[in-house]
Amino acid sequence: MARFSLISLLLAIIAAPLAAQVAVPGVAVPRVGEVLGQVGELAGNTLDRTAQDARELARNRVQRIDRLVRSNRATIERDARGAPARRGELLLVDAQTDALLAASRAGFGIIETIELEELGMRVTRLRIPxxxxxxxxxxxxxxxxxxxxxxxxxxxxxxxxxxxxxxxSAASSGAGASVAVGMIDGAPGKSVRVAAIRGFAEGAPYPSNHGSAVASLLASEHAGPIRVADVYGTDKAGGNALAIARGLGWLVGEGSRVVTISLVGPRNPLLERAIASARRRGVIVVAAVGNDGPAAPPAYPASYEGVVAVTAVDGKRRALIEAGRALHLDYAAPGADIRAIDAKGKRIRVRGTSFAAPLVAARLARALHSGDNWRSALDREAEDLGSKGADPVFGRGLLCGSCTGR
Structure with missing residues (x-):
């Protein structure tokens, strides 16, 4: 039986070179509603401070994951890579009858089979022996x-x-267009008006501050329909891969041409196939790179092939010190010194790559509506920062640089 030591994970992070993607599985923050942390006041961006803060972010990340698992043993456990997952379940994708029979004979129980018709996929939930x-x-x-x-x-x-x-007030000032944009997150509160919300987790839809902030930023730059898939609700194991895949299928079926996802997790074969299927149907997925710093593992879904990966800058156009990394990086957008709306309709300061992703999604939707090649249109708008040309800190440049939120 595999055991995962917090101390050994921390030592692995500390020992790894800063430029490397540390091979420690896991993700960013415990659950919806909890505050990401202790990085909002970081200002400097010198090399020494960057290295120190990156290692501290990596330590914090491992500690948060460890607390999450220990506090929710009834619903969450670690997988073979040490990443948090729903306890006692595995997901078979497009399983053949012989595979199901073999699993059943070995003591795996079939919980249910879910047809994701919009994505051309079938998922079978298995209860482990x-x-x-x-x-x-x-x-x-x-x-x-x-x-x-x-x-x-x-x-x-x-x-x-x-x-x-x-x-x-949450009235939209969106300069976007009629292209439908989908969002996978927590549900927004009533102050943020969207076209539709559907729940894919226990207790969903349930208003969250994060979902409200992301939706309000999207609405501030996009006047077209916005549909939200709530993958958290009140579920302690919310935000799981199956919920995200189901939400994506619904958004594709409802006609969303752009989907923004401000969530991070480990590479997951089910979700990777779901996103590839959506892309084959002409849907463009935009995702944040996360806030676990440059020493964290690559963020997913941002790192999946063809996903538009987004990082964030502050009001002085400096890269956020806590910004994570993806296997590729497309664009940067404001993710600090901007304002959004929470679940109660209050104005809030926001910080994180989460809040850059919807701004890029809105720009992308605008380009699609105009009939432009979206990549060419975004590249024309992008302001080159850092090293000349595309670079691993700002990608192909800064979009929506004057956006300040709601």
């Missing part, structure tokens, strides 16, 4: 059905912080 941990069950299933595609139901977490400022 009694007495087996998730990491053990993954190895067992790989031996039983080596050709099958399966995944833990990994959790994905929010990538932003918010501080109340006061009350304001």
């Amino acid at each position: 009694s007495g087996r941990d998730l990491d053990e069950a993954e190895k067992d299933l790989a031996d039983l059905v080596p050709d099958a595609i399966f995944a833990p139901d990994n959790l994905h977490f929010l990538a932003g912080d918010a501080v109340p400022l006061g009350l304001m």
